[in-house]
Amino acid sequence: MHYCGANREILLGSRIQFNSEDSQLMSKIDNSKRKFLKTSAIIGVGVSAPLIFTNAHAAYRNEPKGSTVTFGFNVPQTGAYADEGADELRAYELAVQHINGEGDGGMLNTFSSKALKGNGINGKKVVYVTGDTQTKSDAARASAKRMIEKDGAIMITGGSSSGVAIAVQGLCQEAGVIFMAGLTHSNDTTGKDKRANGFRHFFNTEMTGAALAPVLKNNYGTDRVAYHLTADYTWGWSQEGSIRKYTEAMGWKTVQAVKTPVGAGDFSQYITPVLNSGADVLVLNHYGKDMVNSLTQAVQFGLREKTVNGKQFEIVVPLYSRLMAAGAGEAVKGIFGSTNWHWSLQDAGSQAFVKSFGQAYGFPPSQAAHTTYCQALLYADACQRAGTFMPSQVGKALEGFKFDGLGNGPTEYRAEDHQCFKDVLVVKGKENPTSKFDVLEVVEVTPRAQVEYPASMLGGNLGPYNNG
């Protein structure tokens, strides 16, 4: 923050110089044109002086010149995804502590790359600013812009909605800073709408479909009729598309897919028609509080006690998180879904993260917390390895980067689409939870090879890096 003030002084200095140059120039010009020139010079100085604010002889946007570097954490603090946002922020605060060498170091100790030494990044201490995305594209872009333009953030990260992630990713590309996507599950983030300055650690709906379909086949058979309720935005569409693609390939039929508005609260009007549709599986392409509400209501309506077409009625929630499962309570028991990470994993990385998160906040982290913590660490590590914060150099350090020890096993940041590839967890709501956090059990760890797809499949174009 100190550096901002210093910067302004330099700029004011340069403005004064500018003025004196102008007056020297003016003395050589004859009197008649003087007034006109003077006015235009004043206007010119007035207009151009603030312009210098933005590109103060920096090699790239927001180049850190002082002893600190600023991260921008853009998370939903209000709205349907506020729980996830709060957990993301906790994880970021933890990550900053660990990068700066405070606390127990968490996953830095298990991370395969040893570039970070616990003394900040490139000798600079990490500080951060926060913003509220409100899970709205406009609000998210406004708060990201504030952090970039006013607070000098070198990198923006966070978010719990794909619509927001895509919007903010586009903004970061234009502004010339790196965007480390938070919880975003739509294919489009690293598919159709991918950008060079954007990176995603979280998995996507394509991987969910590929991992979940075999488990559904083993448990529910190949002769099923599905009814989709879909959150009406990019993630919902993407999720519905992927699940339909993989379930229809194994013989399921899709009787109907209904779009529901995000944050609807009451889903009863959407659930009633399911009873008479002839479907025997309900797929809830919902997330956050929407999923909690729709699942709870579906269970209250007695869907799971029904027998349709001679088969037990089933509900599937393709994207699960511990926060949602806890919110839905009893309703989640025995329901299948997929998740990026779960706190009960037994590898050293996960255990280290759960331990330090638990010590700081008193409960285990969610998958949103995990992915954002990883993103902050991965960015910091890439900057350290690149020896600079310049987006193009940092991006190059992340492209094709193979790492381990961050809770997902061996993982790779694919260079072609800036998407992480790793194993996918298929989970089920636990029948006999031992605590209020122990609500999901891992049914299967689907290996990376089974969920991998060619980068060209989802279209889109990264374009060149923008350094601002």
Add this chain to the structure above:
Amino acid sequence: MIKFNVKNKDHILLIGFIIVVALAPVIFAPIGAGYPDLLQKFAIFGIFAIGFNILFGLTGYLSFGHAAFLGVGSYTAVWTFKLLTMNVIPALILSTLFAGLFALVIGFIVLRRSGIYFSILTLAFAQMSYNLAYSVLTPITNGETGLQLALHDARVLDGVFGVTRGEGLPSTTLFGMAMSGWSGYYFCGVVLIIMFYISLRIFRSPFGMMLRAVKSNQNRMSYTGLNTRPYTLAAFVISGMYAGLAGGLMAITDPLAGAERMQWTASGEVVLMTILGGTGTLLGPVIGAGVIKYFENIFSSFNEGILMDAFSFLPEMLQHAVVSITGLFVGEGWHLTLGALFMVIVIFLPGGLMEGIARIGNVTRRWLKPKPVATTEADAAASE
């Protein structure tokens, strides 16, 4: 002594306005608002509120659906960027025109009613437009994700004039000048000044007088044999065009159009801005827009760490207590602060912030000009 007539006062107001717009980066820096994105928002929502005030402040017709015109303007501008050119002038003109057309159609229908019925009709229309943009018209609006530029957009005019295609996404320009950052702000600022001037002229014109007459007693106007519909429709279309222009500017400074811009909460926001600043005043809506956008962007960014720093001069126990109380009103609690402020203003200053400014002006004038004792007492008695 110089005698100020209305015209002179207006000139001073306009000049003062221009100076504030030009020096905004310096003026607003101490309160943390001196950065381009927020100043652009001040200007854009200022235009939106000025336009809204032409309808609400002059005719008294309270529209709850103005965000629909803002949205139409944004979508039009982004489509202009995609199809025609990245130059902002066509986008600005087309977004204003389209919003005007849209306002003409909607206004023709909803102005058959006045008062609360008019408000509800506009609300219904805006909500309809929002839902259309959100899901039904997804091919045109790209639904919730929002309409964005793509690498392979047609951009016919750019092709004709031989603008070279870069490797990355193009950015909006005014004949080569980038429309983001400070140049973007000054572009918005110039448009704001022009729109402010137009509104000033409307306020002072016979047309403006007619609109005020509609507000004070529409029945009497009708009984004198005057058809008020053309006047109210004209005011409705003009304010719709202002909104469209604001929407176009939003897309110019940030080429993305999302459906949430058309939601009823966005329509409600402009009503708040106008009432907060002062309905029917020239400057009020701009001030109201600035206050609300400031709260939304700056107050919401205060987190616990910043509060801890701010109150670090207190003893630790007290510091934690103060932070936990004030913490409720900043960060995600900014709506709470805004709500409280709005209530205080509506109760104590029904004329909005402008009334507050006028009162302060009166008080200082009385202090600066000490009068003979007898007159002051008489004044006091008269004012009581």
